[in-house]
Amino acid sequence: MKELDIVYTENYLKYDLGEGNPISKDKTIVFLQKMQEAGKIEYRLIEPGKAEENDLLLVHTPSYLDELRRLAASNLEADPDTPVNKGMLEGGLYIVGGTILTLDLALQDKRVVNLIGGMHHAGSYKASGFCIYNDHAVAIRKLQKEGRIKKATVYDLDVHAGQGTQQIFYSDPSVMTVSIHQDPFTIYPGTGFESQKGEGEGMGTNINVTLPPGTREDVYLQALDSVLERTRDFGADVTVLVLGVDTYKGDLLGGLSLEEGSFGKIGERFKEFDKLAVLFGGGYSRKIPDLWIRFLEGYLGKS
Numbered sequence: 001m002k003e004l005d006i007v008y009t010e011n012y013l014k015y016d017l018g019e020g021n022p023i024s025k026d027k028t029i030v031f032l033q034k035m036q037e038a039g040k041i042e043y044r045l046i047e048p049g050k051a052e053e054n055d056l057l058l059v060h061t062p063s064y065l066d067e068l069r070r071l072a073a074s075n076l077e078a079d080p081d082t083p084v085n086k087g088m089l090e091g092g093l094y095i096v097g098g099t100i101l102t103l104d105l106a107l108q109d110k111r112v113v114n115l116i117g118g119m120h121h122a123g124s125y126k127a128s129g130f131c132i133y134n135d136h137a138v139a140i141r142k143l144q145k146e147g148r149i150k151k152a153t154v155y156d157l158d159v160h161a162g163q164g165t166q167q168i169f170y171s172d173p174s175v176m177t178v179s180i181h182q183d184p185f186t187i188y189p190g191t192g193f194e195s196q197k198g199e200g201e202g203m204g205t206n207i208n209v210t211l212p213p214g215t216r217e218d219v220y221l222q223a224l225d226s227v228l229e230r231t232r233d234f235g236a237d238v239t240v241l242v243l244g245v246d247t248y249k250g251d252l253l254g255g256l257s258l259e260e261g262s263f264g265k266i267g268e269r270f271k272e273f274d275k276l277a278v279l280f281g282g283g284y285s286r287k288i289p290d291l292w293i294r295f296l297e298g299y300l301g302k303s
Contacts, residue, residue, distance in 0.1 A: 002044040005105050005112040007098045009047045012116045015091030022284040028115045031289035051096035058141035064125040078127035092133045099135035106277040117279030118242035120162025136240045137168045149237035158244025158282045159254035161192020171202040176234045180209040213255035217262040238275045245283035245291040252284040263291045267298025
């Protein structure tokens with residue numbers, strides 16, 4: 001039995017934002033090469049299928065999906081950061097399908113990671129920040145609809161606040177969203193403030209932890225430990241970890257200052273979680289494959 005399931009298909013690479021975009025086009029390939037060469041972690045590679053439109057409609061509005069198709073037909077932009085093309089629609093369906101599979105495997109008590117996921121800037125009716133479909137929101141809603149879970153927690157460790165995830169679940173008491181990110185006064189998307197705690201029945205289930213630019217490992221890990229302790233008793237049936245590695249000190253778009261070894265320590269903090277679905281999210285440095293591996297070493301007790 002392998003230690004880790006890795007969900008991935010080359011169809012993810014159809015999600016191509018074009019030339020000049022800071023997203024690495026070869027990070028998944030380099031990561032898999034390094035994993036194979038190192039031989040430290042035994043893993044099984046699993047190819048996902050595509051999500052269906054009915055899955056997307058659990059989160060996204062019909063008019064929004066129609067708008068994406070209209071934009072893709074003419075290679076237009078949803079916003080200045082988010083071009084839309086037919087390849088992205090196709091690749092996006094595979095990414096959502098991959099996250100659905102990842103949560104399914106997590107419910108089977110597998111240690112599992114989706115190599116591309118956590119498209120947290122996509123809201124129910126708006127694309128932004130390179131994201132068109134909110135894959136983890138769709139996967140959570142699908143499991144809830146099928147009666148397989150009642151409650152979920154999302155821990156989002158990307159340097160940018162996941163305003164799309166926040167919008168989708170803001171009034172929903174069944175999903176706790178926890179985001180630790182750089183002070184939104186200093187970085188995109190300019191929201192995700194600590195005062196934004198949810199509304200209505202969802203009041204208190206949206207938690208933002210903001211950190212100043214330059215935050216180093218000791219302060220970051222203290223903040224993570226504190227919020228994990230605060231949310232431990234929520235009673236989630238499945239937990240989603242959106243692991244952005246743009247908190248690394250050499251990231252092109254982030255302003256925090258974590259070291260490579262910090263990601264192993266983050267992994268250690270999730271080692272005892274049951275039914276955890278890990279999604280490898282944002283990151284804009286050449287170190288992404290190494291940062292992913294450091295996380296997995298910590299998570300799997302290989303540090």
